[in-house]
Amino acid sequence: MQEGTRLTRSIGLIPSSVMIGxxxxxxxxxxxxxxxxxxxxxxxxxxxxxLEHFDRFASWFYIERALFSAGxxxxxxxxxxxxxxxxxxxxxxxxxxxxxxxLIYILAQLSLSEVLIAFSWQILLSRTGGIANILVWVGLxxxxxxxxPSAGAVLAALVYLAVPFSVLLxxxxxxxxxxxxxxxxxxxxASPLRTFFTVVVPVTRPAIxxxxxxxxxxxxxxIIVPQVLGKPEHWTLSVLITDQAIFNFNMPFASALAVVLxxxxxxxxxxxTKFFGGKS
Amino acid sequence: MSGLIIEGVTKKFGNVTAVEDVNLHFKxxxxxxxxxxxxxxxxxxxxMIAGLEEPTQGSISFEGKDLTxxxxxxxxxxxxxxxxxxxxxxxxxxxITYAMRIRGHSRSEREDRAxxxxxxxxLPGVADRRISQxxxxxxxxxxxxxxxxxxxQIFLLDEPMSxxxxxxxxxxxxxxxxxxxxxGITTVVVTHDQTEAMTMADEIVVMGRARVLQTGSPMEIYKxxxxxxxxxxxxxxxxxxxxMSGENAVRVGSAELRVEHGAxxxxxxxxxxxxxxxxxxFVRPIGAxxxxxxxxxxxxxxxxxxxxxxxxxxxxxxxxxxxxTPKDWPDVRIGDAVxxxxxxxxxxxxxx
Numbered sequence: 001m002q003e004g005t006r007l008t009r010s011i012g013l014i015p016s017s018v019m020i021g022x023x024x025x026x027x028x029x030x031x032x033x034x035x036x037x038x039x040x041x042x043x044x045x046x047x048x049x050x051l052e053h054f055d056r057f058a059s060w061f062y063i064e065r066a067l068f069s070a071g072x073x074x075x076x077x078x079x080x081x082x083x084x085x086x087x088x089x090x091x092x093x094x095x096x097x098x099x100x101x102x103l104i105y106i107l108a109q110l111s112l113s114e115v116l117i118a119f120s121w122q123i124l125l126s127r128t129g130g131i132a133n134i135l136v137w138v139g140l141x142x143x144x145x146x147x148x149p150s151a152g153a154v155l156a157a158l159v160y161l162a163v164p165f166s167v168l169l170x171x172x173x174x175x176x177x178x179x180x181x182x183x184x185x186x187x188x189x190a191s192p193l194r195t196f197f198t199v200v201v202p203v204t205r206p207a208i209x210x211x212x213x214x215x216x217x218x219x220x221x222x223i224i225v226p227q228v229l230g231k232p233e234h235w236t237l238s239v240l241i242t243d244q245a246i247f248n249f250n251m252p253f254a255s256a257l258a259v260v261l262x263x264x265x266x267x268x269x270x271x272x273t274k275f276f277g278g279k280s
Numbered sequence: 281m282s283g284l285i286i287e288g289v290t291k292k293f294g295n296v297t298a299v300e301d302v303n304l305h306f307k308x309x310x311x312x313x314x315x316x317x318x319x320x321x322x323x324x325x326x327x328m329i330a331g332l333e334e335p336t337q338g339s340i341s342f343e344g345k346d347l348t349x350x351x352x353x354x355x356x357x358x359x360x361x362x363x364x365x366x367x368x369x370x371x372x373x374x375x376i377t378y379a380m381r382i383r384g385h386s387r388s389e390r391e392d393r394a395x396x397x398x399x400x401x402x403l404p405g406v407a408d409r410r411i412s413q414x415x416x417x418x419x420x421x422x423x424x425x426x427x428x429x430x431x432x433q434i435f436l437l438d439e440p441m442s443x444x445x446x447x448x449x450x451x452x453x454x455x456x457x458x459x460x461x462x463x464g465i466t467t468v469v470v471t472h473d474q475t476e477a478m479t480m481a482d483e484i485v486v487m488g489r490a491r492v493l494q495t496g497s498p499m500e501i502y503k504x505x506x507x508x509x510x511x512x513x514x515x516x517x518x519x520x521x522x523x524m525s526g527e528n529a530v531r532v533g534s535a536e537l538r539v540e541h542g543a544x545x546x547x548x549x550x551x552x553x554x555x556x557x558x559x560x561x562f563v564r565p566i567g568a569x570x571x572x573x574x575x576x577x578x579x580x581x582x583x584x585x586x587x588x589x590x591x592x593x594x595x596x597x598x599x600x601x602x603x604x605t606p607k608d609w610p611d612v613r614i615g616d617a618v619x620x621x622x623x624x625x626x627x628x629x630x631x632x
Contacts, residue, residue, distance in 0.1 A: 178365065180363050184365035184367075186331075187330055187331075187427075187436075188353075188358075188378050188382060188426070188427075189379050189382045189430070190353055190378075191351075191353050202369040205369070
């Protein structure tokens, strides 16, 4: 009986395993193989083993890019959680009807493509566009100026992109939060603000951690926003990968960079879940 | 005025009135039970005392201080929630001393108090455990200890026994009552369990359909319920349709009975209900010296459970239960015609 159920369970897993195998493992293996391939005489590359592309990565320029990318995405994860968490908490205090309306609205935000968002922000941050002129109008600036391209512009647009995701990632945990826990804290003398920090945040910590990691990995893959709103020094590793693959036709090096990116993502996920995510 | 005073309190959620015009006055140090079926407004009333809901109308005060607009965290209360609401991210000790941490007590002070409270709740040595490692009964004790950590003036419990199994429940009722008397703390317990209310309360407030139906000591409510709803909710009661036949008398079928309690003095001919408690009516075989104040009927079932015997008598289509001890056993069988003696002091007239 026990073995029978295990067998049927295994059979049930076959389609998804095959899907993941074909669509994720095969490309991944191809990238790995390409990243260690050796060049041929005519400028192409072939199967082999060489670490020359990783060697090329191990220069300050690329390492600095990798650190910048990781730092930028960590900051984005942090900022979007700081915005999304209080918002989502307040959202869960509303009635079920208005919650649904808000969630649909936020889901609709997700349908906006990165391209659209990047160019919208470019206009908003331009000299002739919105925000700078408003600053002049209220008297905070003397004359209009362009805010993009800049690191701040990249940050703003990526945070904008990440906030709806953060809300959706935090919503399940916050809406399941037992309301009697916060009420108990209130009867024990905690103000609403102290209740928020001593009960709501720690109880939903696993969701906050996994939400942060997801946002980190998600924005690490952004390629359009850094290009459109950033100077070359604000380009992330993903932009460089695109650059190598599409404009320099250097597939082996692009693959090597992709492997590095993958290693960064994997170690962040592993490290964060190991040190913060484990249910204590 | 001292004590806990609830004046003209009404609570509406949209169009629904959860609590309507409640006026209650309790003495300091009393144990009060709000008793009623689910949806009767008892929990809402408790939450208004806690400050978790704000009354739509009326005021709540304690020891002369108006609490109506005081926010929850500034009221001096301790509350035990139905689910216990223990913080899963904190250890048992940290749960108990949460209120002390909020008020800025030192770590050593908190550890001492946690130990003291756990000893008081007969749970020594669990301060470092996680909440998930505790049984239901242990969680309840921790919840009680947490609510009492700062010696609040008012102690509120929302269906505190509902998560426990039956044996534990009875033991905890007695223990909680002893603890409350020891501390002399004004306590309000919400329950739908009449035994719980009878075991613990100084004062029982019977609620139904958003209103207070009756307030009184457990025995007052048991002996003199004001209407058939209260009579049916507290204990088992025998209700027989009757007509007033005099100042202190009713007619049930052909029998005339004297009554001492309830809505006596109504005009003759008024339809009423005659209520008696099973342990106050006596079944006798017909033919023996016919007792006064009795109705006749036929035994329909006998349930002998050792310590007590229940005799069900069919009186003209209405069931009357008599509970006897074995030494009063009248030796009747199913189908026997019997008289059911209802002494005047045991008879209460209720509005039909």
